Structures are given as C-alpha cells and as structure tokens.
Amino acid sequence: MLxxxxxxxxxxxxxxxxxxxxxxxxxxxxxxxxxVLAVGSTVIDLTPTPVKEWAIRNFGTNDKPxxxxxxxxxxxxxxxxxxxxxxxWLTAGLLMIVGLAGLAGVLAMVRPGAGPLDLLPSVVAxxxxxxxxxxxxxxxxxxxxxxxxxxxxxxxxxxxxAVAVAAAAFGSAGRFISAYRLKGTDITLPTATDPAKxxxxxxxxxVAGISPFKTPxxxxxxxxxxxxxxxxxxxxxxxxxxxxxxxEVTLTLDDLFEMDxxxxxxxxTCVSNDVGGPYIGAATWLGVRLTDVLDKAGIKNTKxxxxxxxxxxxxxxxxxxxxxxxxxxxxxxxxMNGQPLPREHGFPVRMVVPGLYGFVSACKWITxxxxxxxxxxxxxxxxxxxxxxxxxxxxxxxxxxxxxxDNDQGRTFIGGVAWAQGVGIEKVEVRIDGGDWQVAQMGPxxxxxxxxxxxxxxDAEPGQHFLASRAxxxxxxxxxxxxxxxxxxGSSGIQEIAVNVG
Ligand SMILES: Nc1nc2c(c(=O)[nH]1)N[C@H]1C(S)=C(S)[C@@H](COP(=O)(O)O)O[C@H]1N2
Ligand SMILES: [Mo]
Numbered sequence: 001m002l003x004x005x006x007x008x009x010x011x012x013x014x015x016x017x018x019x020x021x022x023x024x025x026x027x028x029x030x031x032x033x034x035x036v037l038a039v040g041s042t043v044i045d046l047t048p049t050p051v052k053e054w055a056i057r058n059f060g061t062n063d064k065p066x067x068x069x070x071x072x073x074x075x076x077x078x079x080x081x082x083x084x085x086x087x088x089w090l091t092a093g094l095l096m097i098v099g100l101a102g103l104a105g106v107l108a109m110v111r112p113g114a115g116p117l118d119l120l121p122s123v124v125a126x127x128x129x130x131x132x133x134x135x136x137x138x139x140x141x142x143x144x145x146x147x148x149x150x151x152x153x154x155x156x157x158x159x160x161x162a163v164a165v166a167a168a169a170f171g172s173a174g175r176f177i178s179a180y181r182l183k184g185t186d187i188t189l190p191t192a193t194d195p196a197k198x199x200x201x202x203x204x205x206x207v208a209g210i211s212p213f214k215t216p217x218x219x220x221x222x223x224x225x226x227x228x229x230x231x232x233x234x235x236x237x238x239x240x241x242x243x244x245x246x247x248e249v250t251l252t253l254d255d256l257f258e259m260d261x262x263x264x265x266x267x268x269t270c271v272s273n274d275v276g277g278p279y280i281g282a283a284t285w286l287g288v289r290l291t292d293v294l295d296k297a298g299i300k301n302t303k304x305x306x307x308x309x310x311x312x313x314x315x316x317x318x319x320x321x322x323x324x325x326x327x328x329x330x331x332x333x334x335x336m337n338g339q340p341l342p343r344e345h346g347f348p349v350r351m352v353v354p355g356l357y358g359f360v361s362a363c364k365w366i367t368x369x370x371x372x373x374x375x376x377x378x379x380x381x382x383x384x385x386x387x388x389x390x391x392x393x394x395x396x397x398x399x400x401x402x403x404x405x406d407n408d409q410g411r412t413f414i415g416g417v418a419w420a421q422g423v424g425i426e427k428v429e430v431r432i433d434g435g436d437w438q439v440a441q442m443g444p445x446x447x448x449x450x451x452x453x454x455x456x457x458x459d460a461e462p463g464q465h466f467l468a469s470r471a472x473x474x475x476x477x478x479x480x481x482x483x484x485x486x487x488x489x490g491s492s493g494i495q496e497i498a499v500n501v502g
Pocket of ligand 2: 357
C-alpha cells in the first residue's frame, strides 16, 4: 500500500516537474502555450454556452482559477495512475505521460493563431516528465532489489524531494518571467485635441458604499476568454484594416497618435452581467474615432455590414458597421483613465463602442478589422449563438445597503448607479417593502454614454426590508420588470434585495 502511494507520488512529482518546466519555457516564448493553459483554454472554448453562463454566475471572476485548478487536479490524478503503472511496466507509465503532454501539445497547436513554437512547451513537459519518472522508478527498483550499491530508502525519498524542488523552481521562475514580461506598458500617450469635460462632483463622498463615479483601472471588471494575458509589444504592434475596403491599410501606434485624438467618458457593460451584477465599469477613454480609422482604408463603396475584429491571438469579435457611422463616439482606444490601457484591458489598443455590450464591440488586443458581412464571417460568440447586434439594456443597481446586510436603524441612504448608454438616464425610483415607487435624487450627469449615481434618504426601522430600484431613460423608457437571463442578448428585470435593520 505504502509502495503504491509512493509510486503514485512519483507520477505526480514527475508530471508536476514537466508541467512546471513547460510553464517556464512558455513564459520565455508563448505564455498561452503552457500545457495547463492550453487544455484550460480548450475547455473554455468547448464549454456549452449554458454551462459557461452558469460558471460566470456562480464563480464570477474566480472562474479562471477554478478552471485551472480543476484541469490540474484531473491531470494529477492521471499522473498518479501513470506512476503506479510505471512501477510495474515503465514503458506504459511513460507512454501515459507522453500522451498527456501530447494532448496538451495538440490543443496548443489548434488554438487560433498558433505557430510551431506553441508545441515546444509540451515537448519539454514530455521530456522532463519522462526523465523524472524514469529516474524515480529506477531508484525505487534498485532500492527494492536491495542492491548493495543501490540507494537507501532515504535516498529514494531525497530524489523525490529533488524533483519536487525542481518543479517548484521551474514554476516560480516561469511566474517571475511572465510577470516581468507583462510589465512595460509605460508608453507616452498623446494629448487629446478633443478632451472630455472634467467629471462633475460625484456622490462618492456623500453616499458611503456607492460605486465611485469613475471606476479605477485596478477595480475595473475583466471578462475575456483568456487564461494568460497576451504580451504585446507597443513598438511592433500594428492594426490592419482589410476586407471590403478601397485599399488595405496598416497602422502603427504612432500613426494612431498622429490622428485626431479624442477623449470620452463611456460606461462599458458585459452581456453576462445579471441584473444587479458586477460586470460594469465607467472610465475616461483616450483614442481616435473608429470612423476616422476606417476612412483610412476607405469604406464608401463597401458592401460590408460587419466589422470583424481579430485580436493578437486570433480571437474574433463582430461589430455592426453602422455603429461606426451613426454619429456615436465609437473609438479605437489606447488610454484609460489617464493611463496607457492596462494589459488586462487590451494593451496597447482596443475598441470601445458606447451603447453596445463588450462582446460585440470592445475587442481587446485588437490587430485587425476586416470589413465583411455577417453571412460571410462568424465571430467567436456568434458561433456560440449569442446575439449579433446587442444594445445595452437600461438598468440600475443598488450598491448600498448590500443584500442581506445588517444595518443600524435610523437615517441612512439607499444608493447605486443606473445606465442607459446612448440615451442617458433621466430618473431612478426606489421601492421599499413593495410600496410606491419613490423618486431618488440623482448624481451628476457626465453624458448619455456614462452611468449616473443616485440615492434616496431612508429612515430605516427595525426588521427585514425589501428594496428595489428602477431607472427611466431620457426617452421615457422605464426599466422593465420582465426577467431575462444574460443569454443571448443581455439580462433584464428589476433588482430587489432583502436587508436587515436593528
Ligand atoms: N480579445 C478579446 N476582447 C474582448 C473579449 C475577449 O474575450 N477577447 N471579451 C469581451 C467582453 S465579453 C467584454 S464584456 C469586454 C470586457 O472588457 P474589460 O475586460 O476590459 O472590462 O471585452 C471584450 N473584448
Ligand atoms: Mo462580455
């Protein structure tokens, strides 16, 4: 029994060493080709939409660590079996390790935009895994045979420890190198020829617990299909506009900087945001007009109805061409709240379109815009049956008090944010314990593409209370009570929370 356990441990340690060495090699070459990430990304891409929705809802932004953890557990269980098999029949055990690495290699290779270099980490994983397992199994055999020149039991354990240490060293080195390569977004941004107006005084100080009027970059929600951040070099980055255009053009970051630079306050929202959910953020974006960029290629004669954007790794996002020309401030963006775009949010350049959910507009790490038709080309989420033209629905969220929180009785605030990008928010109403809708006080208005804060003074009496909010946009449309889930075109309904007082 104990020997079995030891054999299983050998399999696990050898595999960990292989995976960690591969991670290190990937960190030096293509981070996304690290075996665990390659398997994880494939799981993401193959996961049926309902399961993905469920995972985002229940795990939130922890969905990625949980996915990587699950893949790791699965791999290590198989590795343990490989270790036990290897004790009886070394070749068979080694073949299992090679099979695991091979699978990761294939998955790394079939990822969009993969090159030959993407295979390297998995080859390294196989070689290191095979060598480590062979070594440990041979040591253990020699010890069991009581070969006088053979190692002692202790020697075998020391060898196992050495493999563990090597795995930890490879893994940490890989992490360190990735972190180092992810630094360096410190480019010098141009100043806007058409700047945003300074934000009016917000309610941040007055109403404790309300969302800040501007979301700090570090707190801005992140939603994408990636397990590792792409490392894009600002100096060599290029944006190509091709497809049904007068002439294909390719622009560098400096080319963009020399255009008319504008700055706009825009609230970005994810289609996966449930009513009252966290996937929304408001920022000041610095960039150029999408239409100016398209004009460089010439779209007067185009028959395209879709901008088909491709990111640095071949991930695709569709956007209706009409949003580029209908007068809204659709942008190609390089600055966020006075900073270069952070890696998480698309460094060096992304698209931002007011009024459309991010999955049909906000392509991060963008490298190409192809003018085409929806018939000819289907983007990542279109293939997964999500809507193609998805305007953001009017909605509001209660930030304070928190659902199910315990509160002191007496005078307090109910407060939150409301948004109706493109149209703007006119008013917000609050309902307490199913009573009449009461008009809330509004925070400042920073433009129709930006959210508004709101609050209502409340004399909280002891007991449990139910609080609801609903927004009305400047066209008089009231946030509907009809409940819809995020798939396929965004959630709707009214948030109602329970809170305790006293
Ligand atoms: N390249 C790329 N761009 C992407 C995505 C992605 O997965 N890959 N996700 C989109 C989605 S669904 C949303 S809601 C926004 C989120 O942008 P943020 O992470 O900067 O908040 O980015 C969009 N752009
Ligand atoms: Mo999204």
